[in-house]
Amino acid sequence: MRHTLPLAPQFYVTAPQPCPYLEGRMERKLFTALQGDGAQRLNDSLSKQGFRRSQNVLYRPSCADCAACLSARINVAEHTPSRSQRRTLKRAGHLERRATSPWATEEQYALFRRYLEDRHATGGMADMDSFEFAAMIEETPIRTRVVEYVEPETGELVAVCLTDVFDDGVSMVYSFFDTDQNGTSLGTYIILDHIRIAQEADLPYVYLGYWVPGSDKMGYKAGFSGLEVYSGGTWQKMRDPKDYDSKRHPLSNDPIAEQVANISLPDSRPLRTRHE
Template sequence: MRHTLPIAPQFYVTAPQPCPYLEDRMERKLFTALQGEGADRLNDALSRQGFRRSQNVLYRPSCADCAACLSARVNVSSFRPNKSQRKTLRRNSGLERRATSPWATDEQYELFRRYLDERHADGGMADMDVFEFAAMIEETPIRSRVIEYIDGNSGALTAVSLTDVLEDGLSMVYSFYSPDRQQDSLGTYMILDHVEIAREAGLPYVYLGYWVPGSSKMGYKARFSGLEIYYKGAWRSVHNPEAYTDVARHPLSTDPIAEQVANISLPDRRPTRGQSGV
């Protein structure tokens, strides 16, 4: 009788390149391929350890002299909207949510291009064409959704989030929105709405990607109550965001690559999990 042995994921490290969040810093990522019949389980396991998905790759910052990028999530049961967030909910009450399969459309790409040109013209995605955009949306080996937000009056596509459905929550992989409505805080609104989607589905967390203390681009994530970060191998509640501004930038805060890989917990080969109602 022939037995098939499980193949453990192989981890690699990218070459250093300029950090997009902190000046005079170089970033480096630890990554592995996300593929095969165990993709869902691997994504679930590594997301709980601070990894993020980009198409068929899972990655986590692994910079040589800095650990300022902290994986962040909102604990749904602990979240309470503040006064400003309640105003954001009311301001966007005319938006209609529509969840679809991960399929790219011309309307999405047009909104994506306007968003990049206005907000991130010098970013890493600035030259992304329609085919690359379609790959970002559609090349997913796991359960994903495109959450669209439609203006109830005009019918215009106003905001979009590519969202993965994890065993313990929703992961907002990438979001973009109309740059003409900056006063409506659409980025914040989408997070608030995802918290509600997770609550309705009985999922405990909404994963937000990386929070970088001290970075103006990422500071908004610290405004959500119930925020937790993955720090030194465990999820920790954030009660004082300013406490993390300097501690994670020490040159000795990052473990050697071999030690990082050795400490990653990989999933077992149990049967594929059941699906939630998202």
Template sequence: MRHTLPLAPQFYVTAPQPCPYLDGRMERKLFTALQGDRAKVLNDALSKQGFRRSQNVLYRPSCAECSACLSARIRVADFTPSRSQRKTLRRNADLKRDATSPWATEDQFNLFRRYLDSRHADGGMADMDIFEFAAMIEETPVRSRVVEYSAPPEEGARRRQLTAVCLTDVLDDGLSMVYSFYAPNQERRSLGTHVILDHITLAREAGLPYVYLGYWVPGSRKMDYKAKFSALEIYKDNRWQPIGDPEAHSSELHPLSVDPIAEQVARISLPDSLARR
């Protein structure tokens, strides 16, 4: 079904499918195309309203009976690492960071497959082949970077070992971590945490106020780690607000509390340059 804002991009809704975060629930997404010379402006504007990018599409959860998924971002200026996060930074001091253009490589794909097979073998990406992976990395109409982290060569080897990768969008107000993956057999490094911490450093160095983490879902163990970062904000009730006590946010919601799609679309704010044809 199609929904539109007056003189603005067209919005669509996906068919319901099983939720990957909360058992027994169905998810549905509101989305719009991201293309042409307006792509960057649209990505910047909608990211501030809880949307995320996947290739040339911007989407936001719009489930019929649930609004548990909350977009999350870190206020860079107010962030203070915890004791365990400082240990993670020290533990990974030997990693080398390289930020490159969004170009897929075999090393990336091999690491991606190891990560999926270990962590998300039953997820929606489990069957992704190298061509689909390349499309995920390379099909971006906005300013994106692939941030790679490599460890020193193992004994007898010449090359550094690719250890973690993050596909990152550069927004006008922050860095958006589109998708990250890492070596699953190096638990001691806490690589997922390290990549976020390093992106906070990158954003601070670039003078950008936020690091966008994607969605935090109360009640989902997969998402618990995001609530462990200080200065975390969530997009709730159509505004960004401090997360406060994570336990205070419930994944339970009465179906009548979810606004109709048309009302959700009507509240989307767009820059003047996108509100005219």
């Protein structure tokens, strides 16, 4: 018997687990599989509605009593680097950028392990082995690149970003870097360089993942001008971060059925073939 994929994506909800961003909260995710011929089109559409990709899954926070996690993106045309960001561009401007196909290497994994041990030793990815790392990099059904940053004189790999390409921007899925180079601000530089990548490709947005009011881990995202957040079903310019504290209220989230009913899906027209 021949089995075919459902015509419309099926959405599911994860079991609650401790929130990694806000102490004492429980998180829950709404997710769907990313597969088939329409994967790129589905990813483009749902990413504009606050979803993020993890390998072959698209997910969006859907907590029962909190809506603090807000998808964030930089409007490239509205971005002006701050004085400190201009210094970062100057300090790290000598690095060589290499954009490659999504293929994991031993050098990437070694840098990834050092990064986790220094920054996220107790995080959810701390036990990720080389096979799981390769899956994170390589299991993608859409247009994805690995953007590497290399010291030109020595060839040393100092930073990496797994980057998806949308029809309206680039999405920084996950980045890691050499934490010994504290004075270089490599994390900030990767974002600033992705703004340049978007400009070079004539794409209007750089998607950063989630910004969470009240979370120190995510506070750095609010430091980029031109920032927009997805709130109340629309993208809006970032206001004072304190204005979003209400999103942590137990009544700030809609029921799951209502959330799913309000998701806009792409039409069924076939994708055009794009030569890369």
